[in-house]
Amino acid sequence: MGGDYYETLEINRSATDAGIKQAFRRLALKFHPSRNKEAGSAEKFLQLGEAYDVLSDLRKKATYDKFGEEGLKGGIPTEFSSQTGAWSSAYVYHGNPEKTFRQFFGSDNPFADFYTNELPLQFGGLEAGVTKNQDPHIERDLHLSLDDLFHGCSKKIKISRRVMNQDGCTSSIKDKILTVEVKAGWKEGTKIIFPKEGDQGPTNIPSDIVFIVRQKSHPVFVRQLNDLIYKTDITLEMALTGFSVDVETLDGRLLNIPINDIVHPTYKKVVTGEGMPLSQDLSQRGNLILTFNIQFPVKLSAERKQLIKQALANNKILMT
Incomplete structure (x- = not known):
């Protein structure tokens, strides 16, 4: 007051x-x-x-x-x-x-x-024939790790809300536990609605509580829709001669991925079916996409430059 x-x-x-x-x-x-x-x-x-x-x-x-x-x-x-x-x-x-x-x-x-000539009073908080209006929905962020969204999980969230007492007039603040069953493959922005879990009152319909998924950053992978991006550093020698990459997946498997192509700055290696599960069909998954940061040498000696020229010249002869 x-x-x-x-x-x-x-x-x-x-x-x-x-x-x-x-x-x-x-x-x-x-x-x-x-x-x-x-x-x-x-x-x-x-x-x-x-x-x-x-x-x-x-x-x-x-x-x-x-x-x-x-x-x-x-x-x-x-x-x-x-x-x-x-x-x-x-x-x-x-x-x-x-x-x-x-x-x-x-x-x-x-x-x-x-008594006056005015219309009779209506009591009980609402006039006759007037329906209750629902309060605007309440939005809360639900922060989840990439592992949570890969495997699915159960999250319990405590809320405090006003609840009407049995007398129908007074109210009190009580805690309640809401359980969110996170489905594998959910994306950033997914909304989970708990109908009418807001504050109760004598003249209102409680608001819906809406949790919005917010994905936390991951130390290894970057998510793009259903794909997972994995970036690794390689030397110029590796980019030109080939190599293999070990990637530990979110479900604990170790993938050994050979790279036999010449890796240029825009090169990407796509591994089909090793990305995020699709929430609408858990038997399907997105892709794992490998990108590379080529580390060029800072400087070269005259002798090394000559060797590189010879190697490139030989490569030019083979291409003709």
């Missing part, structure tokens, strides 16, 4: 229970949205409901008087906390001032004593 409950009800801290009730009756009737159309009346009516909900309850009022709004809503140590470490439950207003209003007057039409 962020204000003083006594100031909201326009009373002092020594007010009796009868005085609290009298103040709420007067102000609630004055600021009820059905009778007061001025800007801010609905917000004032909500504040009145919360203030009365606290000050009319002896335990809540005692906590508020001693520890203020922060202690009331944040929880305080109980009288036995030195033995048990227990804290009181945090107070959360149910957010339905109409409910507080109806409970106070004990009538479906508290304006009956001074």
Whole structure:
């Protein structure tokens, strides 16, 4: 609420229970949205409901008087906390001032004593015929390693949300564990939706919680869709004369891949079927693509230059 409950009800801290009730009756009737159309009346009516909900309850009022709004809503140590470490439950207003209003007057039409030609009031938080609206969905990133996305896994995520109590009016904050079954081959940006797992309230449909896959970087492979890119350094000699590359796959196998071609700067070696599994068909996989960083010598002696010239000249003769 962020204000003083006594100031909201326009009373002092020594007010009796009868005085609290009298103040709420007067102000609630004055600021009820059905009778007061001025800007801010609905917000004032909500504040009145919360203030009365606290000050009319002896335990809540005692906590508020001693520890203020922060202690009331944040929880305080109980009288036995030195033995048990227990804290009181945090107070959360149910957010339905109409409910507080109806409970106070004990009538479906508290304006009956001074009936006007206005339309009858509707209670319970929603007018008749009005449907609840769902809160906007909540997005959270789900960071997964490349190994998680290669093999698939199960991830448990703890969320905290507001849950309505059995009385249908008050609510409390509770933890819940959501389990995401990660399927092998999922890509960056995949969305997992948990319907209506957001905060509950008397007048809303809880929002959906949406987890979005974010792939962590890998020390060896770079993923491109369903392909895995593996980059390795080679010498100029290797690029010209051939070599083999050992690659340990994500499932623990060691591949020995011979390279018999001359490796130029844009050369790539494609190994079919050694990439990521396809989530829609786990029997299929993308490719493993080898790329190479050719390390040229920084400088050459005159003798080595001459030998290279001779080798290239001989190669030119063989090509003609």
